[in-house]
Amino acid sequence: MKSTITDVAKQAGVSMKTVSRVLNNEPNVAKKTRERVLEVAKQLRYSPNLAARGLASSKSYLLALLYDNPSPNYIANIQKGAIDACRNNRYHLVIEPVSMGEKSAVEAVDLLLERLPVDGIILTPPLCDDEDILAILGRLKIPYVPVAPAVEGREVSSVKMDDVQAAYEMTEFLIRQGHRKLGFIKGHPEHNASELRYQGFVQAMNAVGLEINQEWVVAGDFSFRSGVAAAEKLLSSASRPTAIFASNDDMAAGVVSVASRLGISVPQELSVGGFDDTPLAQILYPQLTTIKQPIYEMGHRAAELLIRPPNEDDRLHSYCLDHKLIVRDSTSEKN
Amino acid sequence: MKSTITDVAKQAGVSMKTVSRVLNNEPNVAKKTRERVLEVAKQLRYSPNLAARGLASSKSYLLALLYDNPSPNYIANIQKGAIDACRNNRYHLVIEPVSMGEKSAVEAVDLLLERLPVDGIILTPPLCDDEDILAILGRLKIPYVPVAPAVEGREVSSVKMDDVQAAYEMTEFLIRQGHRKLGFIKGHPEHNASELRYQGFVQAMNAVGLEINQEWVVAGDFSFRSGVAAAEKLLSSASRPTAIFASNDDMAAGVVSVASRLGISVPQELSVGGFDDTPLAQILYPQLTTIKQPIYEMGHRAAELLIRPPNEDDRLHSYCLDHKLIVRDSTSEKN
DNA sequence: GACCAAAATGACAGCGCTGTCAATTTATCT
């Protein structure tokens, strides 16, 4: 039924090895031969057996995506990006959630990777900063690409976005709109991006000589609920900011929700900026001005780096991909 | 470095084949032998090479999840369920998005499956009702389990939930709360579940002899935006329903949003019911009363059915999993 | 203890492919 490399070889009148060469784009095959083999392969609907190929070459044509409970939106996008890259190269993506909370998590990863011979691994936060997991990957000598790691330059390539710069741009945008009294809601203290976004905010404020009112800088944890709490704090007093920059969309949604309850109209009386451009941003009323992270692109690039590793020399150790400030209806000029 | 079955065999003083038997839980191995082998395997941190195993046994220990652009939340949950089932059985999950819109989609699936020797496939809507794709799977003789197919009994097991019953329960709940003037927002006309949910609504209304006001049954397409449009239609007139059942949470969110804009308080003046229990349902203010679909469970069961197919005779052709009515703050008794 | 069936174990081929290296053909240069 399903044709093998031998069938193609016979039909094309060459050896198995030559067929193999053609199919793997190896050099040193006469053009004519290559074409003939390709023709026959197509005709026979031949496609190589992954297991056999893997066994013989000790490659698996499989990439794994390890993640620990991020937002569905985040993983969906990373996945899509990675898969598209895989598909262009006849690779496939295996996904493996890991619960870092559990004490057995590290061992689970260990077992997993010993059993499943993947050619490379994409690590998303917060896994990409877990020492134990990195140690295992090192021991197993499996190539990996961290997405948005806290620390770079571990001798492996990584992909990321510039959180500082993005937060800077959002802050700058709000300032340009005439706002002077800016509030900021921080992200989860354990999450690497939180501090970076705050830094961007601070830098932009400093750049124009605006003072940061510490009462308007409130802790949050990326959840809607924490956004609500923060907003209540920020908006209850008479002296309140005219613009609030929340470190992610969920918290920005919390702000919008509180504002509407307090009868503060957005954006007329209060501008709100988010971060992430989740689907929520467009569902909300008003729609959120936010930062679109290059999530898809990071997944895509990460997979590509694993499939075709750059040579040692011209290797860029960290690929920073472009974000985008998306202006919608939750912000307006200060009147 | 990495130990092979031969290492284990030598160390345990048995043949490779016996080790193989133990590792695959085959019968006819003396208890003592089994224990010894297991002990040695553990000691050597042995784990079988998937490729070799696949080549020899023509099994891959891989399951594929095919999906076409569903909500991130939906696939995230299906995935998690399927993966957990896989993990219990040393299987892995490969995910493959398919864009049915593209004309090449069917061919893409074809190629995909010829190349990747998966042991089974999980099909999510709307793929599970696509004739072309089902035809390919039939030709390739790959076992598959459709999740929530429109039509059952294609000689394969399937998993689903009872949309009719769930919608019936939500409607019944609203009626029990004292509501008599019920509005309904339909889902996307091409989506199988839309009609079923509407049927449940109709049946519950009929069951208590309530008449359905066709002006209060509005078309939607599962998007937030369509919920907004529908709500505007339903709420603008003086004679408006006191409760609205939207076919999913996004549309329910649209209703809540419009109500708040029109100064209609939820749930005091208007009860709103949703469907899906997406994260959004808890982010909204007020939090949505909704139906929790057994998405995780469907993914889990689907994977299990592929890993351990029930015998022909006692096979249940369709496994219907339990949903749950979740009462939150968007509904209240009619006052 | 001799005999037989059943249980346990092992020898060996081969799954479909690629790596190695040797053999052959073609191109290049005096």
Added chain:
DNA sequence: AGATAAATTGACAGCGCTGTCATTTTGGTC
């Protein structure tokens, strides 16, 4: 043309495991 180098091709082993089937061991019976 002859010699040498380069390009192209092929023979064959073997990747690590499992299926088949033969062999050995065990347990039970008279």
